[in-house]
Amino acid sequence: MTDCGCDKARKDLEEYLRNEVCKTQHSDIKEHLDNCPGCQDEALVATTLTDVVARACKETAPEELRDQVLARLRAVQATH
Secondary structure, three states, rough: OOOOOOOHHHHHHHHOOOOOOOOOHHHHHHHHHHOHHHHHHHHHHHHHHHHHHHHHOOOOHHHHHHHHHHHHHHHHHHOO
């Protein structure tokens, strides 16, 4: 394994966190993250943001908002 460096680790961080990189890249990025506090912070921010968005997507929109969105969609569809 070789440390891939900050640029590569940050470029591929999202894919790494979703396990969408090959085993070799995964190992290289993991090694880098294990030894780089700056990139560890970046990974923590990305993971936290992903968790917050996932939780927010599970919430139900207020009835009034849903009605407004559906009305707007119908209006746009009617013009096409």
